[in-house]
Amino acid sequence: MSVVVTTATMPAPDRAAYWNDAVSRTMVPVEVSPRGDGPLDGRIATDRLGCLQVSTVEADAQRIRRTQALIARSPQARVAVAVQISGTATFIQDGRLAEMGEGDLVLYDTTRPFSFDYPQRFATRVFHLPRRALGVQDIAIRQATGHTIGTGDGFGAILLPFLTNLASSAADHPPAVAHRLAGMVVELLETLIAEQAARSDGGDPDTxxxxxxxxxxxxxxxxxxxxxxxxxxxxxxxxxxxxxxxxxxxxxxxxxxxxxxxxxxxxxxxxxxxxxxxxxxxxxxxxxxxxxxxxxxxxxxxxxxxxxxxxxxxxxxxxxxxxxxxxxxx
Missing domain, CATH: 1.10.10.60 (Homeodomain-like)
Structure with a gap:
């Protein structure tokens, strides 16, 4: 059964602070800055499949930042994939900027600073895994972060439909099946990281x-x-x-x-x-x-x-x- 957090029941003046706390508790500690003048509206629905956490976020325009200070105070080592369901986003990590539209995904690492900028109301789905679950080197993860990956972009054409179908049925699987599905996600992310790291190695050394x-x-x-x-x-x-x-x-x-x-x-x-x-x-x-x-x-x-x-x-x-x-x- 999904765990749902929403600002709908909060008084308007308290919503921004409540939302910042909700996002930080659900994902990793971050700073959330609303981009609009009115009371912020947001909703997060979260399910777990073994070691995999799947969260669907729908909210008004905002900017999300994970800073070095927050990492020092809360050094959760997770690797995540964010899939843009609606709206657009600009993601920055490791000196790279990824512009995301509907259907695009991006890989990121919570042990290093990052930011998401959502200029209008949006929906996104985030898949979190513990870093220790992935059998890949840190340098490969660093090379793979911050790239926009679309359905026509190599392995993204395989990964995106799988993640979408998995999220839609995440609450329906018994524990034994959930653990096996999480293991499949681990293998798919390891393949994605290897592919993106290989592309990065062949890129422009002056980027x-x-x-x-x-x-x-x-x-x-x-x-x-x-x-x-x-x-x-x-x-x-x-x-x-x-x-x-x-x-x-x-x-x-x-x-x-x-x-x-x-x-x-x-x-x-x-x-x-x-x-x-x-x-x-x-x-x-x-x-x-x-x-x-x-x-x-x-x-x-x-x-x-x-x-x-x-x-x-x-x-x-x-x-x-x-x-x-x-x-x-x-």
Missing amino acids: PGHLVQRVRDHVDRNLVDPDLCPERLAAAHGISVRYLHRLFEAEGITVSRLIRQRRLEECGRELAGRGRTAPTVSAVAQRWGFVSPAHFSRAFRAAYGVTPSEWRAAGRARPEADLVPAAAAG
């Missing part, structure tokens, strides 16, 4: 999506360089600093904060390592590009909520998934 990935790769390779900064990144890729910052606007993080965040992540992992010899805090900080131990300690505490020494002492038993800052340091 925004490729540039963003190249900058991220460059950052990861050069974290140990204390002089790594936006100016050097821009020069290394033959672009202006202004254009570099524009590239990362859709990523929901500044270039300087990305560098600091990645350094803090590597420091956190090393400090929580299980090696016989525990490195000093200052040695770890210096190894990952922090010049000032005092600045490193302040940034680390702001991100993790504890000092580097406390993290090292208590973090040996932490699983790898926990070694991510709670928020980027300001």
Whole structure:
């Protein structure tokens, strides 16, 4: 039986806040900004098929954003496919922009910033799967996100009718059948990701999506360089600093904060390592590009909520998934 959430029973002044909370609880935490002046009207019907969640959303014009701050506070790792039923949408993730019309679909990853812009009343259907259910590499998912996929677009011609029929009967299947159907969706999405990733590999290396990935790769390779900064990144890729910052606007993080965040992540992992010899805090900080131990300690505490020494002492038993800052340091 579908779980239905609607703004129809809410007083007009409370509808926008109620809707923001409803979308965040049903999907993942997001910011919803209504685009009209009147009271927002919206409805979500949700069903589950094993590990697959299917939600049908009908609502007035709005913009939905998942920011880096929301991801840090609620890092649910899900991969989703949104199918546009009516109206239009503009989707942005990983430096790519997808314009969607009726019947189009787009793949996205909830562990990285994204936005949907719906300029008029719309209906969409969202299929959510846990990231761990998919046996594909993270880089393949990153290459597959943000592309408009239509019924005449290769594998989309197979996937879209299947998802549509599945959603229309999602509430009718017994648990054993539901789990098998969810497994079929997993296999289909793995095929879709592989197809889109292969197309991305053969694309123009100077498109925004490729540039963003190249900058991220460059950052990861050069974290140990204390002089790594936006100016050097821009020069290394033959672009202006202004254009570099524009590239990362859709990523929901500044270039300087990305560098600091990645350094803090590597420091956190090393400090929580299980090696016989525990490195000093200052040695770890210096190894990952922090010049000032005092600045490193302040940034680390702001991100993790504890000092580097406390993290090292208590973090040996932490699983790898926990070694991510709670928020980027300001």
